[in-house]
Amino acid sequence: MWAKLNSDRDAIEEIIVNTKDMLVDGINYPKALFTLWTDAQRLDIDIVPVTTTGSHLDTAYYTEQDATYEIAGDKESVVRTIGVKASDRTLATVKTSQVTNAKETCNGLLKNTDWYVTRKSERSVAIPDKIIAFRAAVLAVYTAAKSAINGAANIGALVTVNTNTAGATASITVDGTSTGVVSASNNTITKNSHGFVDDEALTYDDGQASADKPIKGLVSGQNYYVHTATTNTFKLSLTPSVYGDEAVISLTGVADAGTQHKFTSLGIRKTPNDWPTENNLAYKL
Numbered sequence: 084m085w086a087k088l089n090s091d092r093d094a095i096e097e098i099i100v101n102t103k104d105m106l107v108d109g110i111n112y113p114k115a116l117f118t119l120w121t122d123a124q125r126l127d128i129d130i131v132p133v134t135t136t137g138s139h140l141d142t143a144y145y146t147e148q149d150a151t152y153e154i155a156g157d158k159e160s161v162v163r164t165i166g167v168k169a170s171d172r173t174l175a176t177v178k179t180s181q182v183t184n185a186k187e188t189c190n191g192l193l194k195n196t197d198w199y200v201t202r203k204s205e206r207s208v209a210i211p212d213k214i215i216a217f218r219a220a221v222l223a224v225y226t227a228a229k230s231a232i233n234g235a236a237n238i239g240a241l242v243t244v245n246t247n248t249a250g251a252t253a254s255i256t257v258d259g260t261s262t263g264v265v266s267a268s269n270n271t272i273t274k275n276s277h278g279f280v281d282d283e284a285l286t287y288d289d290g291q292a293s294a295d296k297p298i299k300g301l302v303s304g305q306n307y308y309v310h311t312a313t314t315n316t317f318k319l320s321l322t323p324s325v326y327g328d329e330a331v332i333s334l335t336g337v338a339d340a341g342t343q344h345k346f347t348s349l350g351i352r353k354t355p356n357d358w359p360t361e362n363n364l365a366y367k368l
Contacts, residue, residue, distance in 0.1 A: 084133040085117065085125070086152065086161040092129060095152055095161060105130070122159075131159055137166035144177060144238050146170050171238040178241065181232045185355055189225035192358060193218055217366035220326035220359040227325050228355040245355050250348030252278030257346075259289065259298045259338030267299075270334045271316040272346070282323040283309040284349035284357075290341045298344060299336035305364065306349065307332070321365035325354050328365070 087097040087105070099105075102117040107128045116125060122132055133152070140147050148167040155162055196218060199210045235241035255274050257264045264273050279285065289296055289303040297303045301319070310320040310331050320329040338344060361367060 084135075084163070085130050086133050086154075088129045088131060088154065088158070088161075090129060092131075092154065092158040095154065098133065098152060098161075099130070126159060131161055133161045133163050135163045135165060137164050140166050140168060141242075143180075144172055144242055146172065174235075174238055174241070177238065178232055178235070181241070181245070181355065182229050185225055185228045185232070188358060189221055192221045192360075195361065211368060213366045213368055216328050217359055217361060217363075220322065220328055220366070223327040224325055224354060224358050231354050243353075245353055247353055247356055248351045250279060250283050250350050252348060254345055254347040255279075256290070256343045258342040259296075259344035260341060262337055265298050265334055265337045266316075267334050267336050269316075270300075270318050270331050272298075272319070272334075273316050275315045277312075277315065277317060279309045279312050279317050279346075279348065280351070281309055281312050282325070283312075283351050284323075285309060285319070286347045286349060287319075288345045288347070289338060290343035290345055294340070296339040296341055298334060298338045300332055300334040302364070321363060322359070323352075323357065325357070326359055330365075 085099040086095050087099060087107075088094065089096055099117075102114040104114050105112045105116065105128075107130075112128070116128075116130075125131065146169045147165070148169045151164045151167075153162050153164070154160075196214050199214050202208045203210050231244045232241065235244050255277050257272060257274050259265060265271075266273070285307050287297070287301050287303060287305055287307060289298070289301075291303070295303055301307075307319040307321060308323045308329065310318040310329060312318075318331045320331060322329045359366060
């Protein structure tokens with residue numbers, strides 16, 4: 084993007100978004116001037132680059148003011164400013180849209196297992212327990228998401244409802260072979276001042292390049308949620324508390340190898356963003 088200034092370079096005559104032929108002081112310049120000329124060469128005919136400051140707002144929540152353009156102090160560029168809020172969207176309208184989206188997500192997730200319900204109704208075939216748990220978790224998340232959305236007092240609060248947050252700790256590594264780290268009796272992982280909090284999502288990696296030797300009870304590459312965190316210990320669950328069925332995973336022993344077993348934070352996911360899936364080990368048949 085470029086700007087054509089007047090001869091004194093104190094006023095903007097035109098903002099140029101796409102390359103084109105230019106008529107300047109009675110001389111026709113081909114559009115190649117925008118690709119083959121240097122900034123210094125274009126400056127000779129009072130064409131300067133446009134730089135952008137700011138970033139666009141999320142239009143689901145806000146309307147923006149039109150971009151503004153200001154000549155830089157050295158008169159060799161123009162600064163384009165975007166992302167200045169004009170107003171909030173109407174709160175009730177945004178809430179209605181988000182609740183509708185949550186309902187559609189809920190229905191979409193339930194759809195693939197509806198046939199279990201139909202089969203039970205028509206043929207009295209029992210629904211597998213994991214399918215029952217999955218459907219209950221989906222409905223629990225929908226109920227919680229709807230409540231959180233409708234409970235937001237203003238647009239700022241609604242943004243918070245929908246914005247995941249980073250964990251205090253990016254990742255930790257532990258010696259998975261140590262009984263001082265892995266407690267099969269308490270189902271805890273010990274790491275002093277680990278920083279994780281309840282319901283924080285984590286990915287576990289056993290750190291083995293050529294062999295799969297995880298802490299027993301865990302699966303390398305699987306996502307988990309922090310459960311019953313204390314300052315120096317934490318337990319794990321396949322599901323967060325909002326699903327309504329969180330349960331501590333039984334750690335049955337230390338790993339066969341590895342001093343670099345890694346837990347990487349995926350942050351704290353807000354309810355409208357964290358739905359159960361049939362591939363979660365808690366529900367997978």
